[in-house]
Amino acid sequence: MKAIIYRDNGSPDVLQLVERDRPAPGPGEVRVRVAVSGVNPTDWQARSGIAHRKLFPEITPHLDGAGVIDAVGECVDPGRVGQRVWLFMAAAGRPTGTAAEFTVVPADQAVPLPDEASFDVGASLGVPALTAHRALTVAEDGPRRLYPGALDGKIVLAAAGAGAVGHAVIQLARWAAATVISTVSSPEKAKLATAAGAHHVINYREGDPAAAVRAIAPDGVDIVAEVALGANLALDLAVLRTRGTIATYANEGGQTVELNVGQNMVLNTRLQFLVLYTAGPQARATAVEDVAAAVRDGALPVGEERGLPLVRFPLHRTADAHRALETGTVGKVLVDVTP
Numbered sequence: 336m337k338a339i340i341y342r343d344n345g346s347p348d349v350l351q352l353v354e355r356d357r358p359a360p361g362p363g364e365v366r367v368r369v370a371v372s373g374v375n376p377t378d379w380q381a382r383s384g385i386a387h388r389k390l391f392p393e394i395t396p397h398l399d400g401a402g403v404i405d406a407v408g409e410c411v412d413p414g415r416v417g418q419r420v421w422l423f424m425a426a427a428g429r430p431t432g433t434a435a436e437f438t439v440v441p442a443d444q445a446v447p448l449p450d451e452a453s454f455d456v457g458a459s460l461g462v463p464a465l466t467a468h469r470a471l472t473v474a475e476d477g478p479r480r481l482y483p484g485a486l487d488g489k490i491v492l493a494a495a496g497a498g499a500v501g502h503a504v505i506q507l508a509r510w511a512a513a514t515v516i517s518t519v520s521s522p523e524k525a526k527l528a529t530a531a532g533a534h535h536v537i538n539y540r541e542g543d544p545a546a547a548v549r550a551i552a553p554d555g556v557d558i559v560a561e562v563a564l565g566a567n568l569a570l571d572l573a574v575l576r577t578r579g580t581i582a583t584y585a586n587e588g589g590q591t592v593e594l595n596v597g598q599n600m601v602l603n604t605r606l607q608f609l610v611l612y613t614a615g616p617q618a619r620a621t622a623v624e625d626v627a628a629a630v631r632d633g634a635l636p637v638g639e640e641r642g643l644p645l646v647r648f649p650l651h652r653t654a655d656a657h658r659a660l661e662t663g664t665v666g667k668v669l670v671d672v673t674p
Contacts, residue, residue, distance in 0.1 A: 338435035344384030347654035360408035373399035373458035391430035400433030401457025421457030467503035468622040470560040470582035486513035496528030510634035531642025545573035
């Protein structure tokens with residue numbers, strides 16, 4: 336089979352297209368013929384070495400993807416062969432991710448994908464959708480599960496609504512009946528956030544964005560899903576309601592944040608940091624169940640007309656896919672693996 340591998344951390348140039356034996360699933364595992372591989376910032380950060388140390392002599396990257404189960408190991412229902420699935424965390428603690436024609440994952444990390452949902456949708460779920468779910472379910476007085484009506488009466492601020500996670504926050508929050516505000520940095524990105532389903536979109540580079548948010552939510556927002564905590568903290572605190580939650584899944588532009596302790600004490604701010612790797616198996620399992628339900632309801636479509644442009648590369652150009660993501664390409668970067 337064809338696979339992308341790297342043996343050393345470094346630039347995208349360390350990625351190589353090679354031939355490898357088709358892997359065999361072990362007990363509790365399934366083998367998936369990968370159709371589309373999704374690329375996330377975590378993938379290039381792992382390749383570059385800035386995310387964590389390299390654990391294996393040779394690694395096939397990418398956590399997310401979609402395809403068809405073609406073999407199962409012991410203790411897995413053989414009826415799953417032929418099932419369309421979406422994959423998450425395929426390369427987490429394992430040497431083989433989805434940038435290959437076949438990959439092997441634990442059976443519960445291959446989630447059934449409805450026939451009406453494309454492989455593009457499946458490959459775009461994983462990290463973005465599960466992260467968005469986590470951000471929307473950590474508030475002190477909010478739900479721990481998402482379903483239609485779960486966030487009724489709540490106001491969610493999705494920072495960077497044109498990004499993959501921001502897009503998923505908007506869609507899941509809308510599905511759960513929240514009022515959704517999104518902040519963006521340009522008119523082009525405003526169109527994408529609106530297409531994703533945001534009720535209100537605010538360009539934070541124009542006028543007074545805090546006043547604009549407060550005009551919509553005079554009592555403040557309940558949950559902020561944040562991608563750039565250091566840059567946006569002042570705005571977040573200016574619009575957060577008392578006992579509101581800032582759920583931050585990244586800090587684009589820096590790794591340190593200064594907190595005004597008194598201000599946050601008075602607000603009773605809940606500042607929740609989150610990453611899927613350490614969220615715990617129960618949080619991940621419930622997120623998978625809820626995201627799968629949203630997919631069945633058709634609540635997580637992709638494509639430019641749905642607010643998330645798809646930027647595609649063939650398998651042999653996976654290095655270019657990484658470069659595109661690293662240089663700030665807007666949209667979801669996908670690698671087409673097999674027809």
